[in-house]
Amino acid sequence: MNEFAVLAQLTVVAMVPYLLASLGTMLGGLAGVFSVSQEGVMLLGASVGFLVSYGTGSSTVGILVAAAVGALFGFALGWATTALRLDQFVVGLALFFAATGLAGLLYRIVIGQTATTPLVDTLPRVEIPLLKDIPLLGTALFSHNVLVYFAALVTVGLWFFLYRTRAGLNLRSVGENPKAADSLGIPVVRTRLWTTAVGGALMGVAGAFLPLVYTGTFTEGIVGGRGWLAIALTFFGGWRPQYIAAGALFFATMDVVALRAEVSGIDIPSQVLLVIPYVATLVVMVFAFRWARVPEFLGKNYDRESRTG
Amino acid sequence: MSAPVLTEPDALAPARPSMAARVIRGVLPYVLALVLAFVVAGIVIAALGYDPIEAFRTILTTSFKTGFGFTETLTKWVPLTLLALGFTIPLAVGRFNIGGEGQLLVGATAAAGVGIVYADLPSAVLLPMVIVAGVLAGVVWAGIAALLMGRFHVNEILSTVLLNFVSFQVLDYAATEVWSDPAAGVAATQGVGEGAELPTIGGPPGVHAGLLLAGAVALATILVTRRTSAGFELRAAGTNPRAAAINGIRVERVAVIALIVGGALGGLAGALEVSGVHGRAIEGMQTNFLLLGIIIGLIARGSAVWVPVVAFGIAILEVGASSMQRTVGVPAEMVLIIEALILIFLLLSDVIAGRLARRVA
Numbered sequence: 168m169n170e171f172a173v174l175a176q177l178t179v180v181a182m183v184p185y186l187l188a189s190l191g192t193m194l195g196g197l198a199g200v201f202s203v204s205q206e207g208v209m210l211l212g213a214s215v216g217f218l219v220s221y222g223t224g225s226s227t228v229g230i231l232v233a234a235a236v237g238a239l240f241g242f243a244l245g246w247a248t249t250a251l252r253l254d255q256f257v258v259g260l261a262l263f264f265a266a267t268g269l270a271g272l273l274y275r276i277v278i279g280q281t282a283t284t285p286l287v288d289t290l291p292r293v294e295i296p297l298l299k300d301i302p303l304l305g306t307a308l309f310s311h312n313v314l315v316y317f318a319a320l321v322t323v324g325l326w327f328f329l330y331r332t333r334a335g336l337n338l339r340s341v342g343e344n345p346k347a348a349d350s351l352g353i354p355v356v357r358t359r360l361w362t363t364a365v366g367g368a369l370m371g372v373a374g375a376f377l378p379l380v381y382t383g384t385f386t387e388g389i390v391g392g393r394g395w396l397a398i399a400l401t402f403f404g405g406w407r408p409q410y411i412a413a414g415a416l417f418f419a420t421m422d423v424v425a426l427r428a429e430v431s432g433i434d435i436p437s438q439v440l441l442v443i444p445y446v447a448t449l450v451v452m453v454f455a456f457r458w459a460r461v462p463e464f465l466g467k468n469y470d471r472e473s474r475t476g
Numbered sequence: 477m478s479a480p481v482l483t484e485p486d487a488l489a490p491a492r493p494s495m496a497a498r499v500i501r502g503v504l505p506y507v508l509a510l511v512l513a514f515v516v517a518g519i520v521i522a523a524l525g526y527d528p529i530e531a532f533r534t535i536l537t538t539s540f541k542t543g544f545g546f547t548e549t550l551t552k553w554v555p556l557t558l559l560a561l562g563f564t565i566p567l568a569v570g571r572f573n574i575g576g577e578g579q580l581l582v583g584a585t586a587a588a589g590v591g592i593v594y595a596d597l598p599s600a601v602l603l604p605m606v607i608v609a610g611v612l613a614g615v616v617w618a619g620i621a622a623l624l625m626g627r628f629h630v631n632e633i634l635s636t637v638l639l640n641f642v643s644f645q646v647l648d649y650a651a652t653e654v655w656s657d658p659a660a661g662v663a664a665t666q667g668v669g670e671g672a673e674l675p676t677i678g679g680p681p682g683v684h685a686g687l688l689l690a691g692a693v694a695l696a697t698i699l700v701t702r703r704t705s706a707g708f709e710l711r712a713a714g715t716n717p718r719a720a721a722i723n724g725i726r727v728e729r730v731a732v733i734a735l736i737v738g739g740a741l742g743g744l745a746g747a748l749e750v751s752g753v754h755g756r757a758i759e760g761m762q763t764n765f766l767l768l769g770i771i772i773g774l775i776a777r778g779s780a781v782w783v784p785v786v787a788f789g790i791a792i793l794e795v796g797a798s799s800m801q802r803t804v805g806v807p808a809e810m811v812l813i814i815e816a817l818i819l820i821f822l823l824l825s826d827v828i829a830g831r832l833a834r835r836v837a
Contacts, residue, residue, distance in 0.1 A: 247823070247824075251823075253823050253826075253827070256572060256633075257774055257823065258823065260770060260774065261774070261816060261819045261823065264770075264771060264812065264819070265816035265817070265820065267767065267812065268809055268810075268813040268815075268816055269813060271809040271812070272807055272809040272810060272812075272813060275807040275809055276524060276807065391641075392637070392638070392640075392641045395634065395637040399638070402631065402634075436649060438645035438646070438653075442641070442642045442645045445642050448634075448638055449620075449624065449638055449639075452624070452630045452631070452634060452635070456630050456631070457629075
């Protein structure tokens with residue numbers, strides 16, 4: 168494989184955690200619930216995904232349990248902000264703390280202190296016959312683990328659902344104008360509950376991706392800000408799957424460039440390379456916040472009896 | 477967006493609530509939250525096969541059994557209070573400063589830098605320089621986020637968080653390239669000069685004099701927010717931005733200043749950690765101060781009066797946590813869960829108390 172093919176393949180892999188976490192954020196956000204617990208839910212997904220895979224020997228079970236735990240946290244956010252109408256940011260932060268604490272605690276309980284690092288097998292590559300032989304892009308696109316294909320399917324599936332079906336339109340109306348949606352008989356609360364739950368599940372899987380694809384083990388710093396970057400990505404992508412995918416490509420490229428430059432040993436301090444993704448994001452945000460449109464009721468709770476909302 | 481936790485959930489209550497209703501609303505949530513958090517945590521601890529009573533006894537009493545424990549608690553109280561205030565001051569205008577970690581680290585780096593470069597200066601000159609350097613670094617760090625927020629409407633949650641990750645590398649650069657100390661065993665800068673170290677009060681073992689400074693800052697915050705026109709503008713801009721703007725308060729400017737003040741406090745916390753505790757800047761020295769600062773700020777509902785009190789309680793839990801891990805065997809991470817549970821149950825109890833109070837009134 169030539170240099171370009173290798174880099175392209177790495178970049179596609181690096182897109183996945185950003186993409187899944189951001190799509191999860193987007194889904195809840197389009198219904199009006201803004202989550203800020205990504206970083207914690209991803210860490211919990213990484214911890215649970217790793218531990219279950221380690222215990223059962225099956226990474227599939229690990230991923231599913233990580234998704235379930237993420238869904239639980241997403242549902243908790245949805246419930247607390249609809250049934251109880253608590254502030255979305257405050258609840259999101261509280262869940263972020265709880266998930267962060269739980270992630271570390273679970274690892275400590277199951278693994279404890281060990282001399283050797285416990286490892287699981289990383290997900291195997293599944294090559295798609297014929298397609299992978301396409302020159303230049305074949306291996307970059309069609310020689311990956313299952314989660315990469317899953318992320319691609321979710322992206323396309325969500326785009327189709329949100330912009331090509333009536334149910335998707337209804338969902339978006341809940342985030343744009345819940346009162347109007349309510350008056351048309353669209354169940355506002357139920358929509359917010361399932362979107363935050365599914366969104367949380369995607370964040371959990373995004374977290375599980377990290378140990379199961381990158382490292383084979385869990386460390387406390389494994390998420391490394393990807394959860395927060397996913398929020399930035401969601402704004403940057405204007406809350407639409409196709410632009411979020413494009414943004415994820417940008418974020419992943421930053422990751423790979425930083426990694427690559429460090430390995431190649433060019434004469435730049437490694438610290439400068441490592442801040443590239445964060446600084447680039449800040450710069451991009453300046454423009455993103457100018458043009459990106461945001462669901463009208465993002466972050467706002469809906470009270471059917473309120474006269475002003 | 478208006479300040480979420482500062483506005484009392486009284487909008488629907490009758491104009492003059494009865495005494496009983498006020499007690500229910502004010503005290504009940506805290507009692508409920510504490511009891512429920514410890515009950516749930518106790519069940520978890522018991523399920524793990526440890527003795528919950530013994531674990532809680534260790535957590536709650538370590539701080540008071542020995543002079544060392546109490547000193548450690550007060551030492552922890554300093555950065556916790558400063559970071560919590562750094563979170564609540566912008567929160568009063570409805571802005572979330574999630575960048576306390578980064579502000580602390582650049583403050584620590586700058587303070588250590590000054591303390592190393594001018595190591596030979598006498599304490600009377602060097603110590604103020606070190607502290608001012610830390611504060612200024614925090615101001616610059618939060619200032620970036622404030623500028624992005626004020627001029628380009630970049631969400632401050634994101635900008636402050638992303639700057640945390642940049643700050644890790646700033647400290648790493650200082651600790652490995654500029655003032656590295658290979659003998660330290662961990663990634664850390666060299667030690668600062670003797671003149672940069674804060675004197676110890678009380679003891680032995682005693683607490684560094686930064687305690688007084690942090691106490692003064694906490695007191696000043698109370699006075700400024702409650703007794704000055706600047707504090708009034710801050711609260712007005714948070715409670716009802718529209719009304720505030722109509723009455724000539726420049727809400728956006730208030731928010732920018734509040735965020736920068738928050739950064740100054742984070743930088744101060746970093747400087748005090750360097751000159752009072754470690755004598756150098758160490759990677760990872762921020763531990764989980766950021767999370768704890770936010771938890772404290774939210775539990776105190778943004779009140780400058782309650783932040784120091786809640787911070788003291790959390791410091792007790794934190795000091796007890798490591799002791800619990802040593803003696804009872806329960807992982808110290810359990811305490812972060814307890815703290816998160818207190819916050820979550822406090823939010824839930826608010827709802828319950830609100831409904832109860834309405835029925836009583």
